[in-house]
Amino acid sequence: MxxxxxxxxxxxxxxxxxxxxxxxxxxxxxxxxxxxxxxxxxxxxxxxxxxxxxxxxxxxxxxxxxxxxxxxxxxxxxxxxMMSVEVGHARVTLHKDDKTFGFGRDEVESVFADGKQLVLLSPRGAELARETSDLSRARLERAFTEQGYRWRDADPFAHEFRMWVEHAPELPADVNALFTARRKAISKYETAEAAELAREIRKRGVSVRDEKKRQYYRCER
CATH class of the missing domain: 1.10.10 (Arc Repressor Mutant, subunit A)
Structure with a gap:
Protein backbone atom coordinates (compact mmCIF):
# COMPACT_ATOMS: atom_id res chain seq x y z
CA MET A 1 0.00 0.00 0.00
CA MET A 82 -6.62 18.46 0.66
CA MET A 83 -6.70 15.05 -0.97
CA SER A 84 -4.85 11.90 -0.03
CA VAL A 85 -4.62 8.79 -2.19
CA GLU A 86 -4.09 5.23 -1.01
CA VAL A 87 -2.94 2.91 -3.78
CA GLY A 88 -2.93 -0.81 -3.05
CA HIS A 89 -2.62 -3.81 -5.32
CA ALA A 90 -6.32 -4.62 -4.88
CA ARG A 91 -7.88 -1.21 -4.25
CA VAL A 92 -7.57 2.55 -4.74
CA THR A 93 -9.02 4.92 -2.14
CA LEU A 94 -9.35 8.70 -2.42
CA HIS A 95 -10.00 10.94 0.60
CA LYS A 96 -11.33 14.41 -0.25
CA ASP A 97 -13.82 16.93 1.21
CA ASP A 98 -14.49 14.69 4.23
CA LYS A 99 -15.53 11.93 1.81
CA THR A 100 -13.96 8.61 0.86
CA PHE A 101 -14.15 7.06 -2.61
CA GLY A 102 -12.97 3.48 -3.08
CA PHE A 103 -12.47 1.47 -6.27
CA GLY A 104 -11.51 -2.17 -6.71
CA ARG A 105 -8.62 -3.23 -8.95
CA ASP A 106 -10.97 -4.61 -11.61
CA GLU A 107 -12.81 -1.26 -11.75
CA VAL A 108 -9.72 0.79 -12.64
CA GLU A 109 -8.39 0.34 -16.18
CA SER A 110 -6.00 3.29 -16.15
CA VAL A 111 -5.10 6.56 -14.44
CA PHE A 112 -3.82 9.93 -15.62
CA ALA A 113 -3.38 13.54 -14.47
CA ASP A 114 -5.27 16.29 -16.27
CA GLY A 115 -3.62 19.44 -14.97
CA LYS A 116 -4.18 19.31 -11.21
CA GLN A 117 -6.89 16.69 -11.51
CA LEU A 118 -6.39 12.99 -10.91
CA VAL A 119 -8.63 10.91 -13.19
CA LEU A 120 -9.48 7.21 -12.87
CA LEU A 121 -10.93 5.42 -15.91
CA SER A 122 -12.98 2.24 -16.00
CA PRO A 123 -12.45 -0.52 -18.59
CA ARG A 124 -15.37 1.00 -20.56
CA GLY A 125 -13.75 4.44 -20.55
CA ALA A 126 -16.06 5.93 -17.92
CA GLU A 127 -14.54 8.38 -15.47
CA LEU A 128 -14.72 6.83 -12.03
CA ALA A 129 -13.25 9.93 -10.40
CA ARG A 130 -11.87 13.33 -11.36
CA GLU A 131 -10.58 15.07 -8.26
CA THR A 132 -8.48 18.23 -7.91
CA SER A 133 -5.45 18.44 -5.66
CA ASP A 134 -1.94 19.87 -5.36
CA LEU A 135 -0.38 16.42 -5.12
CA SER A 136 2.77 15.83 -7.16
CA ARG A 137 2.08 14.24 -10.53
CA ALA A 138 5.39 12.35 -10.34
CA ARG A 139 4.53 10.93 -6.90
CA LEU A 140 1.08 9.86 -8.09
CA GLU A 141 2.48 8.19 -11.21
CA ARG A 142 5.07 6.34 -9.17
CA ALA A 143 2.49 5.17 -6.63
CA PHE A 144 0.17 3.75 -9.29
CA THR A 145 2.81 2.17 -11.50
CA GLU A 146 4.52 0.52 -8.54
CA GLN A 147 1.22 -1.19 -7.74
CA GLY A 148 0.80 -2.32 -11.35
CA TYR A 149 -1.79 0.18 -12.57
CA ARG A 150 -1.61 1.63 -16.08
CA TRP A 151 -0.60 5.32 -16.06
CA ARG A 152 -1.52 7.33 -19.16
CA ASP A 153 0.33 10.45 -20.29
CA ALA A 154 -2.94 12.17 -21.30
CA ASP A 155 -6.70 11.73 -21.51
CA PRO A 156 -7.41 9.25 -24.34
CA PHE A 157 -10.91 10.70 -24.71
CA ALA A 158 -9.99 14.40 -24.68
CA HIS A 159 -11.21 14.86 -28.27
CA GLU A 160 -14.70 13.67 -27.32
CA PHE A 161 -15.47 16.50 -24.89
CA ARG A 162 -17.79 19.25 -26.09
CA MET A 163 -18.75 22.53 -24.44
CA TRP A 164 -21.97 22.41 -22.43
CA VAL A 165 -24.74 24.86 -23.34
CA GLU A 166 -28.09 25.45 -21.67
CA HIS A 167 -30.54 22.62 -22.37
CA ALA A 168 -28.04 20.57 -24.36
CA PRO A 169 -30.30 18.29 -26.46
CA GLU A 170 -27.95 15.33 -26.07
CA LEU A 171 -28.35 15.29 -22.30
CA PRO A 172 -31.34 14.29 -20.13
CA ALA A 173 -33.21 17.07 -18.31
CA ASP A 174 -31.88 16.07 -14.88
CA VAL A 175 -28.27 16.19 -16.11
CA ASN A 176 -28.82 19.61 -17.69
CA ALA A 177 -30.28 20.78 -14.38
CA LEU A 178 -27.14 19.62 -12.58
CA PHE A 179 -24.95 21.45 -15.09
CA THR A 180 -27.00 24.62 -14.55
CA ALA A 181 -26.62 24.36 -10.77
CA ARG A 182 -22.92 23.66 -11.19
CA ARG A 183 -22.46 26.74 -13.37
CA LYS A 184 -23.88 28.86 -10.55
CA ALA A 185 -21.55 27.20 -8.03
CA ILE A 186 -18.53 27.87 -10.25
CA SER A 187 -19.50 31.53 -10.69
CA LYS A 188 -19.64 31.91 -6.91
CA TYR A 189 -16.31 30.07 -6.41
CA GLU A 190 -18.08 27.36 -4.42
CA THR A 191 -15.52 24.71 -5.30
CA ALA A 192 -16.74 22.00 -2.93
CA GLU A 193 -20.31 22.32 -4.25
CA ALA A 194 -19.09 22.28 -7.86
CA ALA A 195 -17.07 19.13 -7.17
CA GLU A 196 -20.05 17.38 -5.57
CA LEU A 197 -22.30 18.27 -8.51
CA ALA A 198 -19.67 16.90 -10.90
CA ARG A 199 -19.75 13.61 -8.98
CA GLU A 200 -23.53 13.50 -9.35
CA ILE A 201 -23.20 14.10 -13.09
CA ARG A 202 -20.67 11.27 -13.42
CA LYS A 203 -23.09 8.92 -11.64
CA ARG A 204 -25.46 9.55 -14.57
CA GLY A 205 -22.92 8.43 -17.16
CA VAL A 206 -21.54 11.83 -18.20
CA SER A 207 -17.96 12.99 -17.70
CA VAL A 208 -17.37 16.67 -16.92
CA ARG A 209 -14.29 18.87 -16.97
CA ASP A 210 -13.73 22.63 -16.77
CA GLU A 211 -11.77 25.16 -18.79
CA LYS A 212 -11.84 28.82 -17.69
CA LYS A 213 -15.24 28.48 -15.96
CA ARG A 214 -16.71 26.72 -19.02
CA GLN A 215 -18.02 23.21 -18.56
CA TYR A 216 -17.24 20.44 -21.05
CA TYR A 217 -18.80 17.00 -21.15
CA ARG A 218 -18.73 13.66 -22.91
CA CYS A 219 -21.30 10.91 -22.72
CA GLU A 220 -19.69 7.74 -21.47
CA ARG A 221 -19.79 4.51 -23.42
Missing part, protein backbone atom coordinates in the same frame (compact mmCIF):
# COMPACT_ATOMS: atom_id res chain seq x y z
CA UNK A 2 1.32 3.43 -0.99
CA UNK A 3 -0.16 6.64 0.40
CA UNK A 4 0.27 9.94 -1.44
CA UNK A 5 -0.59 13.08 0.52
CA UNK A 6 0.62 16.61 1.12
CA UNK A 7 3.96 16.89 2.89
CA UNK A 8 3.99 17.14 6.68
CA UNK A 9 5.20 20.73 6.34
CA UNK A 10 2.01 21.65 4.47
CA UNK A 11 -0.38 19.48 6.50
CA UNK A 12 0.80 20.82 9.84
CA UNK A 13 2.32 24.13 8.84
CA UNK A 14 -0.96 25.66 7.67
CA UNK A 15 -2.22 25.68 11.27
CA UNK A 16 0.62 28.02 12.18
CA UNK A 17 1.21 29.91 8.94
CA UNK A 18 -2.40 30.83 8.14
CA UNK A 19 -3.24 32.38 11.56
CA UNK A 20 0.14 34.16 11.58
CA UNK A 21 -0.39 35.63 8.11
CA UNK A 22 -3.96 36.61 8.99
CA UNK A 23 -2.85 38.33 12.20
CA UNK A 24 -0.04 40.18 10.39
CA UNK A 25 -2.37 41.29 7.58
CA UNK A 26 -5.04 42.72 9.89
CA UNK A 27 -2.39 44.30 12.13
CA UNK A 28 -0.95 45.96 9.02
CA UNK A 29 -4.38 47.34 8.13
CA UNK A 30 -4.69 48.63 11.68
CA UNK A 31 -1.37 50.50 11.32
CA UNK A 32 -2.62 52.02 8.07
CA UNK A 33 -6.08 52.87 9.44
CA UNK A 34 -5.33 56.57 9.90
CA UNK A 35 -4.18 56.94 6.31
CA UNK A 36 -7.04 54.83 4.93
CA UNK A 37 -9.62 57.13 6.57
CA UNK A 38 -8.33 59.93 4.32
CA UNK A 39 -9.27 57.91 1.22
CA UNK A 40 -12.95 58.58 0.71
CA UNK A 41 -13.30 55.86 -1.93
CA UNK A 42 -11.93 53.08 0.29
CA UNK A 43 -14.68 50.70 1.57
CA UNK A 44 -15.50 50.01 5.23
CA UNK A 45 -14.54 53.52 6.34
CA UNK A 46 -16.52 53.07 9.56
CA UNK A 47 -14.36 50.11 10.60
CA UNK A 48 -11.12 52.02 10.07
CA UNK A 49 -12.46 55.11 11.84
CA UNK A 50 -13.35 52.88 14.80
CA UNK A 51 -9.82 51.44 14.77
CA UNK A 52 -8.35 54.94 15.08
CA UNK A 53 -10.56 55.72 18.07
CA UNK A 54 -10.00 52.56 20.14
CA UNK A 55 -7.11 53.02 22.59
CA UNK A 56 -4.00 50.85 22.75
CA UNK A 57 -3.29 48.09 23.48
CA UNK A 58 -6.89 46.96 22.89
CA UNK A 59 -7.01 47.88 19.20
CA UNK A 60 -3.80 45.96 18.49
CA UNK A 61 -4.96 42.93 20.47
CA UNK A 62 -8.30 42.98 18.67
CA UNK A 63 -6.65 43.27 15.24
CA UNK A 64 -4.27 40.37 15.91
CA UNK A 65 -7.07 38.19 17.31
CA UNK A 66 -9.43 38.87 14.39
CA UNK A 67 -6.67 38.18 11.86
CA UNK A 68 -5.60 34.97 13.58
CA UNK A 69 -9.16 33.67 13.74
CA UNK A 70 -9.69 34.47 10.05
CA UNK A 71 -6.47 32.66 9.22
CA UNK A 72 -7.52 29.64 11.26
CA UNK A 73 -10.85 29.46 9.42
CA UNK A 74 -8.98 29.63 6.10
CA UNK A 75 -6.74 26.75 7.28
CA UNK A 76 -9.86 24.70 8.09
CA UNK A 77 -11.15 25.09 4.53
CA UNK A 78 -7.70 24.38 3.10
CA UNK A 79 -7.31 21.21 5.16
CA UNK A 80 -10.77 20.02 4.13
CA UNK A 81 -9.93 20.34 0.43
Missing amino acids: TTVQETAVVRYGIWVACPAVGAAAVWGLKLAAGWITTLGWFPFQGVFELATNVPEPWVTLAAITIGAVAGFVFALFWAKE
Whole structure:
Protein backbone atom coordinates (compact mmCIF):
# COMPACT_ATOMS: atom_id res chain seq x y z
CA MET A 1 0.00 0.00 0.00
CA THR A 2 1.32 3.43 -0.99
CA THR A 3 -0.16 6.64 0.40
CA VAL A 4 0.27 9.94 -1.44
CA GLN A 5 -0.59 13.08 0.52
CA GLU A 6 0.62 16.61 1.12
CA THR A 7 3.96 16.89 2.89
CA ALA A 8 3.99 17.14 6.68
CA VAL A 9 5.20 20.73 6.34
CA VAL A 10 2.01 21.65 4.47
CA ARG A 11 -0.38 19.48 6.50
CA TYR A 12 0.80 20.82 9.84
CA GLY A 13 2.32 24.13 8.84
CA ILE A 14 -0.96 25.66 7.67
CA TRP A 15 -2.22 25.68 11.27
CA VAL A 16 0.62 28.02 12.18
CA ALA A 17 1.21 29.91 8.94
CA CYS A 18 -2.40 30.83 8.14
CA PRO A 19 -3.24 32.38 11.56
CA ALA A 20 0.14 34.16 11.58
CA VAL A 21 -0.39 35.63 8.11
CA GLY A 22 -3.96 36.61 8.99
CA ALA A 23 -2.85 38.33 12.20
CA ALA A 24 -0.04 40.18 10.39
CA ALA A 25 -2.37 41.29 7.58
CA VAL A 26 -5.04 42.72 9.89
CA TRP A 27 -2.39 44.30 12.13
CA GLY A 28 -0.95 45.96 9.02
CA LEU A 29 -4.38 47.34 8.13
CA LYS A 30 -4.69 48.63 11.68
CA LEU A 31 -1.37 50.50 11.32
CA ALA A 32 -2.62 52.02 8.07
CA ALA A 33 -6.08 52.87 9.44
CA GLY A 34 -5.33 56.57 9.90
CA TRP A 35 -4.18 56.94 6.31
CA ILE A 36 -7.04 54.83 4.93
CA THR A 37 -9.62 57.13 6.57
CA THR A 38 -8.33 59.93 4.32
CA LEU A 39 -9.27 57.91 1.22
CA GLY A 40 -12.95 58.58 0.71
CA TRP A 41 -13.30 55.86 -1.93
CA PHE A 42 -11.93 53.08 0.29
CA PRO A 43 -14.68 50.70 1.57
CA PHE A 44 -15.50 50.01 5.23
CA GLN A 45 -14.54 53.52 6.34
CA GLY A 46 -16.52 53.07 9.56
CA VAL A 47 -14.36 50.11 10.60
CA PHE A 48 -11.12 52.02 10.07
CA GLU A 49 -12.46 55.11 11.84
CA LEU A 50 -13.35 52.88 14.80
CA ALA A 51 -9.82 51.44 14.77
CA THR A 52 -8.35 54.94 15.08
CA ASN A 53 -10.56 55.72 18.07
CA VAL A 54 -10.00 52.56 20.14
CA PRO A 55 -7.11 53.02 22.59
CA GLU A 56 -4.00 50.85 22.75
CA PRO A 57 -3.29 48.09 23.48
CA TRP A 58 -6.89 46.96 22.89
CA VAL A 59 -7.01 47.88 19.20
CA THR A 60 -3.80 45.96 18.49
CA LEU A 61 -4.96 42.93 20.47
CA ALA A 62 -8.30 42.98 18.67
CA ALA A 63 -6.65 43.27 15.24
CA ILE A 64 -4.27 40.37 15.91
CA THR A 65 -7.07 38.19 17.31
CA ILE A 66 -9.43 38.87 14.39
CA GLY A 67 -6.67 38.18 11.86
CA ALA A 68 -5.60 34.97 13.58
CA VAL A 69 -9.16 33.67 13.74
CA ALA A 70 -9.69 34.47 10.05
CA GLY A 71 -6.47 32.66 9.22
CA PHE A 72 -7.52 29.64 11.26
CA VAL A 73 -10.85 29.46 9.42
CA PHE A 74 -8.98 29.63 6.10
CA ALA A 75 -6.74 26.75 7.28
CA LEU A 76 -9.86 24.70 8.09
CA PHE A 77 -11.15 25.09 4.53
CA TRP A 78 -7.70 24.38 3.10
CA ALA A 79 -7.31 21.21 5.16
CA LYS A 80 -10.77 20.02 4.13
CA GLU A 81 -9.93 20.34 0.43
CA MET A 82 -6.62 18.46 0.66
CA MET A 83 -6.70 15.05 -0.97
CA SER A 84 -4.85 11.90 -0.03
CA VAL A 85 -4.62 8.79 -2.19
CA GLU A 86 -4.09 5.23 -1.01
CA VAL A 87 -2.94 2.91 -3.78
CA GLY A 88 -2.93 -0.81 -3.05
CA HIS A 89 -2.62 -3.81 -5.32
CA ALA A 90 -6.32 -4.62 -4.88
CA ARG A 91 -7.88 -1.21 -4.25
CA VAL A 92 -7.57 2.55 -4.74
CA THR A 93 -9.02 4.92 -2.14
CA LEU A 94 -9.35 8.70 -2.42
CA HIS A 95 -10.00 10.94 0.60
CA LYS A 96 -11.33 14.41 -0.25
CA ASP A 97 -13.82 16.93 1.21
CA ASP A 98 -14.49 14.69 4.23
CA LYS A 99 -15.53 11.93 1.81
CA THR A 100 -13.96 8.61 0.86
CA PHE A 101 -14.15 7.06 -2.61
CA GLY A 102 -12.97 3.48 -3.08
CA PHE A 103 -12.47 1.47 -6.27
CA GLY A 104 -11.51 -2.17 -6.71
CA ARG A 105 -8.62 -3.23 -8.95
CA ASP A 106 -10.97 -4.61 -11.61
CA GLU A 107 -12.81 -1.26 -11.75
CA VAL A 108 -9.72 0.79 -12.64
CA GLU A 109 -8.39 0.34 -16.18
CA SER A 110 -6.00 3.29 -16.15
CA VAL A 111 -5.10 6.56 -14.44
CA PHE A 112 -3.82 9.93 -15.62
CA ALA A 113 -3.38 13.54 -14.47
CA ASP A 114 -5.27 16.29 -16.27
CA GLY A 115 -3.62 19.44 -14.97
CA LYS A 116 -4.18 19.31 -11.21
CA GLN A 117 -6.89 16.69 -11.51
CA LEU A 118 -6.39 12.99 -10.91
CA VAL A 119 -8.63 10.91 -13.19
CA LEU A 120 -9.48 7.21 -12.87
CA LEU A 121 -10.93 5.42 -15.91
CA SER A 122 -12.98 2.24 -16.00
CA PRO A 123 -12.45 -0.52 -18.59
CA ARG A 124 -15.37 1.00 -20.56
CA GLY A 125 -13.75 4.44 -20.55
CA ALA A 126 -16.06 5.93 -17.92
CA GLU A 127 -14.54 8.38 -15.47
CA LEU A 128 -14.72 6.83 -12.03
CA ALA A 129 -13.25 9.93 -10.40
CA ARG A 130 -11.87 13.33 -11.36
CA GLU A 131 -10.58 15.07 -8.26
CA THR A 132 -8.48 18.23 -7.91
CA SER A 133 -5.45 18.44 -5.66
CA ASP A 134 -1.94 19.87 -5.36
CA LEU A 135 -0.38 16.42 -5.12
CA SER A 136 2.77 15.83 -7.16
CA ARG A 137 2.08 14.24 -10.53
CA ALA A 138 5.39 12.35 -10.34
CA ARG A 139 4.53 10.93 -6.90
CA LEU A 140 1.08 9.86 -8.09
CA GLU A 141 2.48 8.19 -11.21
CA ARG A 142 5.07 6.34 -9.17
CA ALA A 143 2.49 5.17 -6.63
CA PHE A 144 0.17 3.75 -9.29
CA THR A 145 2.81 2.17 -11.50
CA GLU A 146 4.52 0.52 -8.54
CA GLN A 147 1.22 -1.19 -7.74
CA GLY A 148 0.80 -2.32 -11.35
CA TYR A 149 -1.79 0.18 -12.57
CA ARG A 150 -1.61 1.63 -16.08
CA TRP A 151 -0.60 5.32 -16.06
CA ARG A 152 -1.52 7.33 -19.16
CA ASP A 153 0.33 10.45 -20.29
CA ALA A 154 -2.94 12.17 -21.30
CA ASP A 155 -6.70 11.73 -21.51
CA PRO A 156 -7.41 9.25 -24.34
CA PHE A 157 -10.91 10.70 -24.71
CA ALA A 158 -9.99 14.40 -24.68
CA HIS A 159 -11.21 14.86 -28.27
CA GLU A 160 -14.70 13.67 -27.32
CA PHE A 161 -15.47 16.50 -24.89
CA ARG A 162 -17.79 19.25 -26.09
CA MET A 163 -18.75 22.53 -24.44
CA TRP A 164 -21.97 22.41 -22.43
CA VAL A 165 -24.74 24.86 -23.34
CA GLU A 166 -28.09 25.45 -21.67
CA HIS A 167 -30.54 22.62 -22.37
CA ALA A 168 -28.04 20.57 -24.36
CA PRO A 169 -30.30 18.29 -26.46
CA GLU A 170 -27.95 15.33 -26.07
CA LEU A 171 -28.35 15.29 -22.30
CA PRO A 172 -31.34 14.29 -20.13
CA ALA A 173 -33.21 17.07 -18.31
CA ASP A 174 -31.88 16.07 -14.88
CA VAL A 175 -28.27 16.19 -16.11
CA ASN A 176 -28.82 19.61 -17.69
CA ALA A 177 -30.28 20.78 -14.38
CA LEU A 178 -27.14 19.62 -12.58
CA PHE A 179 -24.95 21.45 -15.09
CA THR A 180 -27.00 24.62 -14.55
CA ALA A 181 -26.62 24.36 -10.77
CA ARG A 182 -22.92 23.66 -11.19
CA ARG A 183 -22.46 26.74 -13.37
CA LYS A 184 -23.88 28.86 -10.55
CA ALA A 185 -21.55 27.20 -8.03
CA ILE A 186 -18.53 27.87 -10.25
CA SER A 187 -19.50 31.53 -10.69
CA LYS A 188 -19.64 31.91 -6.91
CA TYR A 189 -16.31 30.07 -6.41
CA GLU A 190 -18.08 27.36 -4.42
CA THR A 191 -15.52 24.71 -5.30
CA ALA A 192 -16.74 22.00 -2.93
CA GLU A 193 -20.31 22.32 -4.25
CA ALA A 194 -19.09 22.28 -7.86
CA ALA A 195 -17.07 19.13 -7.17
CA GLU A 196 -20.05 17.38 -5.57
CA LEU A 197 -22.30 18.27 -8.51
CA ALA A 198 -19.67 16.90 -10.90
CA ARG A 199 -19.75 13.61 -8.98
CA GLU A 200 -23.53 13.50 -9.35
CA ILE A 201 -23.20 14.10 -13.09
CA ARG A 202 -20.67 11.27 -13.42
CA LYS A 203 -23.09 8.92 -11.64
CA ARG A 204 -25.46 9.55 -14.57
CA GLY A 205 -22.92 8.43 -17.16
CA VAL A 206 -21.54 11.83 -18.20
CA SER A 207 -17.96 12.99 -17.70
CA VAL A 208 -17.37 16.67 -16.92
CA ARG A 209 -14.29 18.87 -16.97
CA ASP A 210 -13.73 22.63 -16.77
CA GLU A 211 -11.77 25.16 -18.79
CA LYS A 212 -11.84 28.82 -17.69
CA LYS A 213 -15.24 28.48 -15.96
CA ARG A 214 -16.71 26.72 -19.02
CA GLN A 215 -18.02 23.21 -18.56
CA TYR A 216 -17.24 20.44 -21.05
CA TYR A 217 -18.80 17.00 -21.15
CA ARG A 218 -18.73 13.66 -22.91
CA CYS A 219 -21.30 10.91 -22.72
CA GLU A 220 -19.69 7.74 -21.47
CA ARG A 221 -19.79 4.51 -23.42
